[in-house]
Amino acid sequence: MLTVTDVRLTPVLVADPPLLNAQGLHQPYTPRLIIEVETEDGTVGAGETYGDGRYLELARPLAAKLVGRAVGDLNGLFTLADGIGVDAHRVDTAVDGGGLRGAQTADKLRLSVVSGFEVACLDALGKALGLPVHALLGGKVRDSVEYSGYLFYKYAAHPRGTAAEEDGWGPALDPDGIVAQARAFAERYGFRSFKLKGGVFPPEEEAAAIRALAAAFPGAPLRLDPNGAWSVETSVKVADGLADVLEYLEDPALGTAAMAGVAARTSVPLATNMCVTTFEEIPEAFARRAVRVVLSDHHYWGGLRRTRELAAVCRTFGVDVSMHSNTHLGISLAAMTHVAATVPGLRHACDTHYPWQSEDVLTERPRFERGRVTVGDAPGLGVEIDRDRLDALHRRWLDEDFAALRDRDDAAAMRRAKPEWVTPSVPRW
Template sequence: MTRDIRITDVRITPIAFRDGPLLNAAGIHEPWALRAIVELETSDGRVGISETYGDEPMLRVLAQAKELVLGLSPFDLNRMEERVRAAIRPGPGAVEFELAPGSHTAKNAAKVTSTFEVAMLDLQGQLLGAPVVDLLGGAVRDTVPYSAYLFFKYAEHIGRPYAADAWGEGISPAQIVAQAQRMIDAYGFQSIKLKGGVFEPAHEIACMRALRAAFPGLPLRLDPNANWSLETSIRAAPELDELLEYYEDPTPGLKGMAELARHTRLPLATNMVITTLDDFRKGADTGAVKVLLSDHHYWGGLRVTQTLARMCALWDLGMSMHSNSHLGISLMAMTHVAASIPNLTYACDTHYPWQEEEVILGGRVAFENGAVRLPGTPGLGVELDRGKLAELHAQYLACGVRNRDDLAQMRKYDAGFPGRTPRF
């Protein structure tokens, strides 16, 4: 009987993989991105997997939470969530970035819940012989579209910890267009997003104009990561109104976004000012945000993501998904839940093209015309490559990075880098 099967072991393996010198509002990515691979083993020998944040504070929280799922059935999602909410609290030690809600310790319970939920759904699918999307109500699409995610970047990391990536420098409009062309050629993306908030707005708008000229049929997005003041965001609006699909988090706070909404024809999008249900209520009251980028890692899981989608439908908001540096397990979890959401109105974000390494059997997840096809196999449809897991864990042990700190990394290039936001 499947109800007699219990979770008997929890394994947490921190990993590090190469990450490019990608610039953003906070600074620059470190050479190594951190993730944690979580395995839940059952009494009948099955293993469900999940991928989450791998910084030191998150690893401490996961270690604290291990005991909470032992003895549960993989189907006991509600009981797991109750236990996590009762036991897990915000804690010290994390570097919290406003541009990265997943770094916030206030979201510890949601992050742990999501991590366990994905692995338990993977187990459920294995037990029932069904893909995770079927456990979420079934697929409304067979493929999930993703967007080309462009970054301003340096050619290589300071100190040259390993060979430079093949993308090269991405600073000028021509270089950004070349980056987009390379990504579209490799993955077939049908929309383009540029991570902004790095250079003067005039330069970033020039890059968007160059992208529009090079790719006249593709929707464009610009995300200044709240690094533009309200005044700057309003001043940029007339030009961007002619270029963008939506205007993502140019200025801080719901109040600023609400005022900006009065000065642009574009829908405003966010993954920064709405990251909790209380934020959603406040945002709905202002009417400022028209597109919500969810993220199952810090919202609390795949089922909560479906709830958010229903709320977006009720309030007539568009829906997409946020991303940070991740591997194939996270990508497949995103794909399953996105395939179950009728009102996924925009292609999802993904950093996946920037990651060269992988931890799943068979290597990299394939894209078709910018989309990931749902696997028909049970659970998430991916399995761990034990050899690769060991390699990436060894990189974690050797790399010396334990907490993401884009500001400290940027000050290795520019000791006077201010780090304040908004800067422009």
């Protein structure tokens, strides 16, 4: 088995549009971490995960420990990570203001770091063996993976003084704006289903946007995600009012108990990326029938192989699985596509932020055709890093003028637009 001889960690800042959510506003630049694992024969594998300081603090000692170990010792990554302490001041037990995934813990932070290393090792192993990553996961069961158009309420531009680039999408602050955004997504990428990030405006306004989408795209699967901003009563009212057009309602209320209360009173399937993000959270949620769709995310769950383990558990209990997304680059999209290609019974299109990202570190951007990404058979992930692009985004991260953006904080970004902004307590409505 090939031995790891070097691990390179490159934090970057990537342009992000002014997208709104329950916590606030996306920063003009968001941090990501690019991980490169090199083996003794010169093969290099790439991975990607969150780039905030708390992730970097864990990634650096893990990178040092990995040198000299077999690139295929993927189970050993977890043992290595378990031995790394987490600064208690870096763990936010409230809802994660960037990922909107529910409360953080030290273990969740470790899994998010391990995920990037696992993908890099799988990429390197696949290249060395001449096999695509999906073959290392047992083989693909589909030749392409469907993704959903991820719609956001958004400002026309970031607040003045943030030095952000123009995104070209324009504003979307009402149903007409959301429909126009969806039409642009359908024209450019061929998306056939749509998800609206909610929790921004009063529920009746967001319900009106879903109704407008249903009129503009008859029969298209539609989802709404308020990120736990609603009470149980509000969640039931909105769910029942949109029951004829919603594919599912994602995390309308915060926490398993509240989700179970909603699920007991509506026929609309509930999905989650907030109350089930670790295996330890599964028993209560499934026993209480709180969710019918778990939105997996290999960054959260510890990598691609654990994502497959999650899918197997969900199948056992008759719960559907699909895929969550946060701001990400093409390395993560390739990893998402490879693992999604191996999951049987994937009935819901996966989420992706990728169309919103105007910048990447790859020589060639992955392409969407008819809302789908083709599952490649090239060795590894089938992507290559462009050194010049990577260096440019890393130089931005190094620039002290951008130092405040090295940790994502949607509430702080919102205060640039609205100085009086305070992250709302939940339920907000």
